[in-house]
Amino acid sequence: MSQVIVYTNQTGSVSVCTPSSDVDIQIVLSKDCPAGAIIVDNNTLPQGSGVQFFDSWELNGNIVSVNIPKAKSQQNSNLNQLAYTENGHRAIKTLSGLTNVLSDSDWKTLLNISQAAIDNSTTTDELVAAIIPVQEAITANAAI
Amino acid sequence: MAINLSTLVNQTNPLQICKSWVNFNGSTATIRSSYNVSSITKNATSDYTVNYTTALTDANYSVSGSCQRNYPTQTGINPSVFSILASTSYNMITTTSVRIYTPTSGGFNEDPITVSVQVFGN
Numbered sequence: 158m159s160q161v162i163v164y165t166n167q168t169g170s171v172s173v174c175t176p177s178s179d180v181d182i183q184i185v186l187s188k189d190c191p192a193g194a195i196i197v198d199n200n201t202l203p204q205g206s207g208v209q210f211f212d213s214w215e216l217n218g219n220i221v222s223v224n225i226p227k228a229k230s231q232q233n234s235n236l237n238q239l240a241y242t243e244n245g246h247r248a249i250k251t252l253s254g255l256t257n258v259l260s261d262s263d264w265k266t267l268l269n270i271s272q273a274a275i276d277n278s279t280t281t282d283e284l285v286a287a288i289i290p291v292q293e294a295i296t297a298n299a300a301i
Numbered sequence: 302m303a304i305n306l307s308t309l310v311n312q313t314n315p316l317q318i319c320k321s322w323v324n325f326n327g328s329t330a331t332i333r334s335s336y337n338v339s340s341i342t343k344n345a346t347s348d349y350t351v352n353y354t355t356a357l358t359d360a361n362y363s364v365s366g367s368c369q370r371n372y373p374t375q376t377g378i379n380p381s382v383f384s385i386l387a388s389t390s391y392n393m394i395t396t397t398s399v400r401i402y403t404p405t406s407g408g409f410n411e412d413p414i415t416v417s418v419q420v421f422g423n
Contacts, residue, residue, distance in 0.1 A: 162340075166344055168344075168345070170344075170345055172342050172343065172344045173330060173342070173343050174330075174340050174341070174342040174343075174352075175325075175329070175330045175331055175332065175340060175341050175342075175343070176339065176340045177332050177335055177338055177339055177340060177354070178332070180339045180340065180354060184339070185339055185340045185352070188339060188352070188397075189339055189340045189342065189350075189352040189397075189398070190342075208328070211343070211345070211346055211412075212345050212346050212410075238409045
């Protein structure tokens with residue numbers, strides 16, 4: 158079973174140190190990690206959709222889990238990133254005389270729906286699902 | 302004509318030899334292949350520390366590398382570079398490690414599927 162080293166870093170988030178296969182993890186622990194770092198089995202780290210919220214991981218005792226309020230903030234940033242990028246794409250299409258798949262008002266409505274879905278989420282699966290309609294709309298708009 | 306490889310290596314200027322290199326998965330920080338790298342620390346999305354097995358002589362070395370992203374599922378459109386951040390609170394380039402940052406061209410944090418780093422110096 159593979160193991161990694163985890164610790165709470167200067168920003169309050171979790172750092173995960175993965176040893177090279179040819180170096181003993183105890184050596185890495187003493188050489189590459191600060192005091193207080195601990196060795197855990199890799200499969201005890203958040204799995205599935207929890208992996209996408211690495212920046213929202215927190216270490217309590219020897220358990221790493223996802224801080225949901227922090228994950229919501231992270232997903233809000235992801236939604237803003239998608240909107241920022243797509244708004245530029247939509248503007249270029251408009252300037253080029255092309256029609257966007259969604260009207261401006263429908264696009265804004267979709268963003269608001271995703272925003273509300275993020276706010277109402279209680280799990281990382283729900284947070285991931287909250288922005289899928291936006292991702293699909295972006296893909297559809299890119300295809301034309 | 303037979304070429305003695307060890308002779309060639311011994312005749313090579315040490316400054317011309319790569320002191321450390323690594324190819325790792327930016328999402329999991331798992332090392333695929335490396336030389337003189339003891340571990341990779343993922344500090345945050347797009348933020349990694351490469352730790353050397355054997356320290357370099359000084360910190361005035363050269364670091365280069367590249368990032369590979371999935372297109373179009375990842376949003377980076379100029380994804381092949383990374384930065385070494387300057388900070389008053391943390392030394393990002395030392396004899397024992399280098400900390401790199403791999404944002405997209407838009408400045409957003411996103412893990413590359415592959416990060417490659419090479420180090421030349423003393």
